[in-house]
Amino acid sequence: METADARARLLELADGRGVSLSALSRMIGKNASYLQQFIKKGSPRKLEEADRGTLARFFGVDEGELGKVKEKYRDAGGWMDVPRLTVGASAGPGSHAGAEEVFGTLRFSDRWLRSMGLRPDTLSAITVTGDSMEPTLRHGDEILVDSNWQPLREGIHVVRLDDAVLVKRLGVLGAERITLISDNPAYRPIECGLDEVIVIGRAVWKGGRI
Template identity: 60%
Template sequence: MTEPDTADPQGARARLFELSQGRGVSLARLSTLLGRNPSYLQQFIRKGSPRKLEEEDRRTLAEFLDVPEWELRDGADSGKEKSYISSSNRKNRDWVEVARLDIKAAAGPGTLPDAENAYDLIRFSRRWLAEQGLESAELSAITVKGDSMEPLLRDGDEILVDMRAQPFRDGIHVVRLSDTLMVKRVARSGAGRAVLLSENAAYPPIDVALDEVELIGRVVWKGGRI
């Protein structure tokens, strides 16, 4: 694979957007990975600000997205072959890599979230995701902490959270209440109100106003040790 000689910031923006879509990782999550505000890469791609990515940011993104660093610095000219389409990238068209975030959702009294940084990836078959109705989902993987959702979710289980903006419906959600991140069964309890329910009967329901709780995403899958 030959590194291009000609800088092409527009090509770099297009390539980053393509990688984000192909890996199933949102630009906001990639911005967070860099320690930037969630709109940083969105502005880079849509508005051209900043004009180019800093070298350290390029290296971080390239390592996370498993591509050479120069792909985010130089693009291929229109008359040249797109050399970044390597055999490994073609193979990855059938897979979606979901970021594992360094946070824990409390299934218990509640805890303050850790830093929302991606530290690893889980690869899912694109076909399997489509069979689950998740082909357009915005997925992240986080860890359950505590016992309030047992036996459905156990301490240490890993859950997939669909963070798409979508109409609310009752179900298992990751929510933020004040500064506490929790995983609970959420159900409407009247006009403008909801109740946060635990599976473990030892934990009482939490009645809240809908504007007091932030729905981070819907839990769509779980995995854990037997």
């Protein structure tokens, strides 16, 4: 199902069950405005696989009714092919959040991933752009992002703020406030409310040229 149809279907299901979008957002571990933004503003552009599955089970419908189901990874005899997405995580002023398309894969040992406590089906790889996370992350580095990031904790995350996708070190200021920190001291921290950002995932690995 295309994303626009999935948004309409989710709203139809919520209305039919008499449950609010904010309640559904909290059920999947997101901030209260998450699904409202998904339906009304198109951000995120599609539901994460884990969230889509949780919602489908709650409503008792096929997961495909809430978005196009794609193979997240491929088992290659003890190795897992994790998708590389075209969306860039900006370590700079901000990268426009365009469509996320798979353009290749990175192969990891299934045993290694699981020894790190990672599930292959919640992982994707994206390229870092900009210099705000130097020296930790450099322009052109690829990072492995785990969409199974709950509970929220400090560390490097990929977030969507307004129409920009950013990779920043996340600091928790309080129950509803966070700060997005750049490792490069030339960039000032960004303080914002949890309801102003969408956490895409936690960065768990990096790779790049020497």
